[in-house]
Amino acid sequence: MVPSSELVARVQAGEPAAIARLISRAEQGAPEARDALTRIYKLAGLAEIIGITGVPGSGKSTLVAKLTEKLRANGVKVGVIAIDPSSPYSGGAILGDRIRMAELAGDPGVYIRSMATHGASGGLAHAALEAADILDVAGFGTIIVETVGVGQDEVEIVKASHTTVVVSAPGLGDEVQAIKAGILEIADIHVVSKCDRSDANRTVVELKQMLTLGSKAKDAKPPWQPPVIGTSAVSGDGFDALLEAIERHRATAAGGPLGRERRLAIAQFRLKKTAETMLLRRFADDFAQDGAALARRLTCRETDPYSVAAEFLEQTTFCESHGARHEPDGRSKIA
DSSP states (O other): OOOHHHHHHHHHTTOHHHHHHHHHHHHHTOGGGHHHHHHHHHHOOOSEEEEEEESTTSOHHHHHHHHHHHHHHTTOOEEEEEEEOOOTTTOOOOOOHHHHTGGGTTOTTEEEEEEEOTTOOTTSOTTHHHHHHHHHHTTOSEEEEEOOOOOSSOOGGGGTOSEEEEEEOTTSSSSOGGGSHHHHHHOSEEEEOOTTSTTHHHHHHHHHHHHHHHHHTSSSOOSOOOOEEEOOTTTOTTHHHHHHHHHHHHHHHTTSHHHHHHHHHHHHHHHHHHHHHHHHHHHHHHHHHHHHHHHHHHHTTSSOHHHHHHHHHHHTOEETTTTEEOOOOGGGOOO
8 A cells, every 4th residue: 555645745746546545545534644634734725615505406516517617717727526425324325426527527627526425414524624635735726515415504514615605496395495594694605506497586586685684684794795696507607607706705705804714714613523523433433342231231221321421431531642542530530
């Protein structure tokens, strides 16, 4: 196996095989790759990350493909990270987004990576941000992250992207899906796709009305007011306006308080998710070892779930650097 540390220079040179290997190791959570990913993080930070989210069936993948075509026409290298849900039964995922973007597969200025959620909530995969760092270091100036089809509370993408685009579509049962509390509030730009349909204009108008009501409820005028843009993949209408809106949002945020707040929120999110992932992996390993024995005590009603859970957490506190457990001391006692 090629050491991950040796892949960093090859990633910087834009070598596709090295990019793929390092992303795979980030997905696997390989301890051997941690030093390499640390170096990658310090080298990254130049790319613009665009998050694309919305309800299932709203046309996110088609929009990503058309937007990528527009960016490539302007000479921008584009990395695409497409997140697909994993089956709760088999654990597998179809990873079919690259099929929808087949026309881009032969372009050396486009790198498409499909990732499964593997149980992660919030619309992102565990290693999505590490993958974005790797593509950033590989020279891709714009990175598009397409989330799984999300609901009202799966809004992590706003804490992982510089510009968040929420996609809605007419005729999906709810006239304006983005009115749902969480989705409406996270958008920097609203897109109503499939605007070649006759009922699309109603969705655009209602979205604009909701945004107007929301802005009136606020005391101060925000530095950025999310626009509503209609697009059609059939006719190609609206994509120039969408690209222009993304550029305007980037210019508004650059160097100003809006951008500083966003970068701080992204850093806090990275810290939180990294710590959660590390803790969950440790927990899973220890639970696989001791969980059955503790559960047998519960089945006999010898104790209660709260007491045995507290006991388990105390016993599984260990020193990560040596990968071994240690006896809990007074500082690690659970009240």
